[in-house]
Amino acid sequence: MAERKPIKGITKDRTEKLIQETLAEMPAKAQKKRAPHLGANEPSASPCAVKSNKKVVPGVMSQRGCAYAGAKGVVWGPIRDMVHVSHGPIGCGVYSWGTRRNLMQGIPGVTSFPMDFTSDFQERDIVYGGDKKLEKLLNEANELFPLAKGFSVLSECPVGLIGDDINAVTKRMEGELDKLVVPCNCEGFRGVSQSLGHHISNDSIRDHIIGRFEFPDAPGPYDVALIGDYNIGGDVWAAKPILEEIGLNVKSVWTGDGEVEKIGATHNVKLNLIHCYRSMNYMCKVMEEKWNIPWLEYNFFGPSKIEESLRNIAERFDDTIKANVEKVIAKYKPVMQAVIDEYKPRLDGKTAMLFVGGLRPRHTVGAYEDLGIQITGSGYEFAHQDDYDRTAPEMAKGTLIYDDVSEFELEKFVEEFKPDLVGSGIKEKYVFQKSGIPFRQMHSWDYSGPYHGYEGFKIFARDIDMAINSPTWKLVKSPF
Amino acid sequence: MSAETSVKTVTEHSPEEIERVKEWINTEEYKEINFAREALVINPAHACQPLGAQMVATAFEGSLPFVHGSQGCASYFRSTFSRHFREPSAATCDAMTEDGAVFGGQANLFEGLENAYSLYKPKMIPVYTTCMPEVIGDDLTAFIKNAKQKGHVPEDLPIPYANTPSFNGTHIHGYDSMLRSILTYLTEGQKIEGKCTGKLNLIPGFDGSTGNIREYKRILDLMEIPYTVLADTSDVFDSPCDGHYKLYPGGTKIEDAAESINGKVTMAMQKYSTVNTMKFIEETYSGEKVVMPMPFGIQKTDEFLMKLSELFGKPIPEQLKAERGRAVDAMTDAHQYLHGKKFAVAGDPDYLLGIVSFLLEMGAIPYHILCSRTTKKFEKEMKALLETSPFGAQGKIYINKDLWHMRSLLVTDPVDGIIGDTHAKWAARDAKIPLFRIGFPIIDRVNMHRTPVIGYGGAVSILSMIANKFLDIKDETCENQWFEMMR
Numbered sequence: 032m033a034e035r036k037p038i039k040g041i042t043k044d045r046t047e048k049l050i051q052e053t054l055a056e057m058p059a060k061a062q063k064k065r066a067p068h069l070g071a072n073e074p075s076a077s078p079c080a081v082k083s084n085k086k087v088v089p090g091v092m093s094q095r096g097c098a099y100a101g102a103k104g105v106v107w108g109p110i111r112d113m114v115h116v117s118h119g120p121i122g123c124g125v126y127s128w129g130t131r132r133n134l135m136q137g138i139p140g141v142t143s144f145p146m147d148f149t150s151d152f153q154e155r156d157i158v159y160g161g162d163k164k165l166e167k168l169l170n171e172a173n174e175l176f177p178l179a180k181g182f183s184v185l186s187e188c189p190v191g192l193i194g195d196d197i198n199a200v201t202k203r204m205e206g207e208l209d210k211l212v213v214p215c216n217c218e219g220f221r222g223v224s225q226s227l228g229h230h231i232s233n234d235s236i237r238d239h240i241i242g243r244f245e246f247p248d249a250p251g252p253y254d255v256a257l258i259g260d261y262n263i264g265g266d267v268w269a270a271k272p273i274l275e276e277i278g279l280n281v282k283s284v285w286t287g288d289g290e291v292e293k294i295g296a297t298h299n300v301k302l303n304l305i306h307c308y309r310s311m312n313y314m315c316k317v318m319e320e321k322w323n324i325p326w327l328e329y330n331f332f333g334p335s336k337i338e339e340s341l342r343n344i345a346e347r348f349d350d351t352i353k354a355n356v357e358k359v360i361a362k363y364k365p366v367m368q369a370v371i372d373e374y375k376p377r378l379d380g381k382t383a384m385l386f387v388g389g390l391r392p393r394h395t396v397g398a399y400e401d402l403g404i405q406i407t408g409s410g411y412e413f414a415h416q417d418d419y420d421r422t423a424p425e426m427a428k429g430t431l432i433y434d435d436v437s438e439f440e441l442e443k444f445v446e447e448f449k450p451d452l453v454g455s456g457i458k459e460k461y462v463f464q465k466s467g468i469p470f471r472q473m474h475s476w477d478y479s480g481p482y483h484g485y486e487g488f489k490i491f492a493r494d495i496d497m498a499i500n501s502p503t504w505k506l507v508k509s510p511f
Numbered sequence: 512m513s514a515e516t517s518v519k520t521v522t523e524h525s526p527e528e529i530e531r532v533k534e535w536i537n538t539e540e541y542k543e544i545n546f547a548r549e550a551l552v553i554n555p556a557h558a559c560q561p562l563g564a565q566m567v568a569t570a571f572e573g574s575l576p577f578v579h580g581s582q583g584c585a586s587y588f589r590s591t592f593s594r595h596f597r598e599p600s601a602a603t604c605d606a607m608t609e610d611g612a613v614f615g616g617q618a619n620l621f622e623g624l625e626n627a628y629s630l631y632k633p634k635m636i637p638v639y640t641t642c643m644p645e646v647i648g649d650d651l652t653a654f655i656k657n658a659k660q661k662g663h664v665p666e667d668l669p670i671p672y673a674n675t676p677s678f679n680g681t682h683i684h685g686y687d688s689m690l691r692s693i694l695t696y697l698t699e700g701q702k703i704e705g706k707c708t709g710k711l712n713l714i715p716g717f718d719g720s721t722g723n724i725r726e727y728k729r730i731l732d733l734m735e736i737p738y739t740v741l742a743d744t745s746d747v748f749d750s751p752c753d754g755h756y757k758l759y760p761g762g763t764k765i766e767d768a769a770e771s772i773n774g775k776v777t778m779a780m781q782k783y784s785t786v787n788t789m790k791f792i793e794e795t796y797s798g799e800k801v802v803m804p805m806p807f808g809i810q811k812t813d814e815f816l817m818k819l820s821e822l823f824g825k826p827i828p829e830q831l832k833a834e835r836g837r838a839v840d841a842m843t844d845a846h847q848y849l850h851g852k853k854f855a856v857a858g859d860p861d862y863l864l865g866i867v868s869f870l871l872e873m874g875a876i877p878y879h880i881l882c883s884r885t886t887k888k889f890e891k892e893m894k895a896l897l898e899t900s901p902f903g904a905q906g907k908i909y910i911n912k913d914l915w916h917m918r919s920l921l922v923t924d925p926v927d928g929i930i931g932d933t934h935a936k937w938a939a940r941d942a943k944i945p946l947f948r949i950g951f952p953i954i955d956r957v958n959m960h961r962t963p964v965i966g967y968g969g970a971v972s973i974l975s976m977i978a979n980k981f982l983d984i985k986d987e988t989c990e991n992q993w994f995e996m997m998r
Contacts, residue, residue: 056629056630057626057629057630058625058626058629060622060625061622061626061630086606086608087582087606088606088622088626089604089605089606089619089620089622089623089626090577090603090604090605090622090623090624090625090626090627090628090630091603091626091627091630092601092602092603092627092630092631093582093604093606094586095582095583095586096582096583096586096587097581097582097583097584097586098583099583100583100586100587116551119642119678120559120642120676120677120678121552121555121557121558121559121677121681121884122558122559122561122562122584122587122677123583123584123587124555125555125557125558125559125934126558126587126588126590126591127587128554128934130590130594130954138529138533139937139941140536140915140918140941141529141532141533141536142524142529145937146553146554146915146937147552147553147554147555148551148552148553149551149552149553149555150550150551150552151552151555152677152678153678153679154676154678154679156678157646157678164550165550167549167550167551168550168551171548171549171550171551172551174544175536175541175544175545175548175551175553177532178524178528178529178532187642188580188581188641188642188643188646189642189643189646189678191612192612192642192643192646192647193646219581219582219583219584219643220581220607220608220609220611220612220643221608221609222608222609223608225583242518243518243519244518244519244520244521245518245519245520245521246520246521247520247521290521292519292521292522293521295521296521437630438601439630439631442756456590457590457593457594458586458589458590458593458599458600460593461593461597461598461599462599462756463756464752465599465750465752465753465754465755465756465757466754466755466756467752467754507752507753507754508753508754509753
């Protein structure tokens with residue numbers, strides 16, 4: 032991949048100076064801890080110089096969540112035909128109920144369960160333990176929701192601290208109910224971020240789900256699975272049709288709008304296509320080792336990356352698929368060009384800074400660039416080294432890379448780089464909007480979407496244009 | 512996966528089976544099974560203590576809320592407030608992890624306080640807890656004392672703290688604990704015998720409406736009563752967009768809070784969210800202490816104004832009298848659209864009492880009244896309220912029942928409208944009954960928190976929202992021959 036052209040005004044010196052000035056305002060210990068997480072991009076450097084996946088520095092206002100958030104909100108919650116039990120006190124389940132936009136088909140309460148199920152721990156459950164309550168509630172849930180294909184039990188902080196054994200309960204209940212009952216020891220205090228929750232959930236899928244089912248029809252040469260697409264704002268529904276149009280057979284989706292039995296039969300596919308590498312690479316590697324299923328990362332944000340990804344996918348298949356891919360690319364080229372022609376004139380030369388979760392800090396860069404927007408800074412809440420290694424080549428030299436950036440740091444960076452747009456999360460949104468800086472939530476697509484695939488790019492382009500060029504920003508400064 | 516587990520074939524439910532269950536969950540039989548639940552809570556209408564604590568902690572000038580415990584909790588609280596108010600919601604935390612579970616959270620607290628203090632330069636750092644330190648038994652009194660002694664933060668920096676375990680009570684109790692703790696801290700040694708500031712201390716309680724807080728203040732200004740709101744969220748969660756982000760956009764001044772102990776009157780506008788705070792105030796504060804019902808509707812607003820007038824010896828100004836008249840005018844004009852209409856209401860205890868009171872005034876019927884975590888005392892008070900009106904005779908109270916219970920009620924014994932927060936939208940959709948959003952959180956409509964629902968103006972707003980929606984439904988759904996110009 033050709034290295035990106037430098038961005039006007041963005042140099043390694045300027046970026047490093049900015050980092051030093053920002054760090055200088057912190058106490059010595061915090062400076063020392065934070066310094067390795069901030070850097071100026073070196074596109075060809077491997078490994079990327081920025082450190083990651085370390086503990087949050089106490090007191091700095093990190094944007095990170097916890098293992099439970101990574102397990103319930105990210106991996107399990109989107110599986111539509113299971114009842115997901117937030118096991119512990121009331122809060123975690125309430126806050127994560129319907130707040131991630133992992134849309135799903137089905138009839139709520141009948142065939143899909145976009146609801147909050149909790150054991151609502153009280154003081155007595157802390158004192159006497161919650162295992163009996165768990166057993167009882169699983170029976171109740173099974174009676175009330177007979178079409179649920181299974182249950183996941185997601186531990187909140189107290190469960191691991193009081194010594195409950197959810198694994199024993201779920202094992203027993205699985206026998207009793209003759210349905211999947213999967214334990215997930217994802218207490219929020221475990222690990223340093225959401226990331227461990229993803230990993231623990233992947234392990235639960237490995238230990239309790241994968242390999243236990245098979246598809247009714249015989250395996251075919253074009254069978255694939257979509258891994259790590261959570262259907263935020265309907266992304267799966269924009270991505271899957273493209274794969275079907277090129278002739279592939281999408282057998283299961285992990286886990287957006289997902290069905291648990293199909294997830295459990297994924298070991299029968301020919302290729303795993305992985306979207307969010309961070310949260311699901313573990314299972315791809317397990318399936319590769321155990322069932323020899325290769326995996327391939329793909330990125331369907333913006334026409335350039337869609338084309339690149341489709342051609343990479345085609346390489347794994349025969350001439351039929353290769354020909355289909357070229358046909359599909361040709362079919363959508365004018366459609367995408369029309370989108371670019373409409374929006375690029377208003378966006379060309381603008382800059383944006385990103386701070387998001389698992390894959391978007393790098394995956395969406397191409398979509399912005401398709402619209403003429405350059406990314407001057409990017410970073411992740413909970414990434415690891417391999418994510419940053421994949422990010423460096425996607426960013427121009429000297430741009431800012433920040434890991435687990437605190438509100439304090441991001442404010443300073445934005446103040447200096449003055450981007451035309453910040454793309455980040457709900458906690459950051461209004462901080463920047465108060466400053467008069469256009470903003471789009473890049474976790475939730477700001478209640479819009481899909482942004483993925485050809486259909487998604489139309490919406491993405493419209494939304495980014497709307498954010499940057501809304502006449503409301505002109506009203507921010509009072510004339511008096 | 513155990514080796515002996517057999518591999519099953521992926522199955523699909525038959526359309527007939529899906530149809531059967533779809534109908535079954537709307538039956539009386541299902542309702543009975545649903546109400547027999549003892550362990551499982553589905554779709555609750557309440558959150559946990561530290562969320563409420565954060566609402567108070569953020570509402571003082573220069574105050575930085577600080578979560579002692581897991582970082583995920585802090586992110587959840589901040590996100591919840593930002594989604595509801597569409598505003599920044601600053602709070603920091605000391606990010607306890609596994610080692611904290613083993614060694615306790617003192618080291619995290621030290622480092623967290625030090626960093627928070629030097630980065631964000633707060634005037635006060637209220638600390639409240641998540642489940643984790645509560646389960647392991649962290650001693651915050653000692654930890655905070657040690658933090659000051661060891662120089663992590665200045666000795667004179669106010670660091671009040673509240674124990675807010677999520678396995679006890681709800682967000683309204685966290686609000687109460689944190690407010691009590693902050694007032695205890697700030698007023699210590701401030702009482703001067705014989706001194707009276709002449710001011711009213713107004714405690715709004717856990718209220719997701721900044722419009723309500725502004726309305727209280729407007730009324731007090733009109734009555735020329737000096738006041739301190741304890742604690743004032745209005746400028747914090749409804750700040751101007753002027754090109755400058757302010758970490759501390761407003762809130763009750765710390766000096767004013769400290770002085771509140773010498774106030775003339777302390778008035779709580781919610782009862783259930785201020786129990787312990789008012790207990791403390793009873794014991795320590797000068798002046799009168801009053802707990803009022805939330806001023807929903809005409810009579811409760813009358814009560815509020817007359818109480819103010821009585822306590823401060825100020826007349827109720829003509830302007831408010833005219834506002835009352837206009838509100839009553841609106842209610843008599845539109846009574847026909849609400850009279851006899853049945854409502855399901857879900858929410859926090861004080862809000863529920865207020866809303867039910869308003870419905871009774873309108874001749875509407877509060878029918879299913881649901882609070883997903885509360886006490887027998889509340890049930891009794893609600894019952895007494897229903898008994899004050901013939902329109903309350905059909906009202907049934909459900910305490911410690913959730914929104915999945917409410918769904919069963921709605922589909923087996925329907926109503927005309929539902930009043931509650933956004934979480935009730937699932938049940939509303941299933942039952943095909945309009946939802947009127949009053950409460951917390953409202954995360955699917957804009958600006959609801961800016962319009963007051965209390966006071967005379969609030970009554971007009973609620974009435975208009977409900978009546979006009981009913982008329983929209985009529986216009987949208989009636990057959991051609993019944994579609995007409997006037998309604």
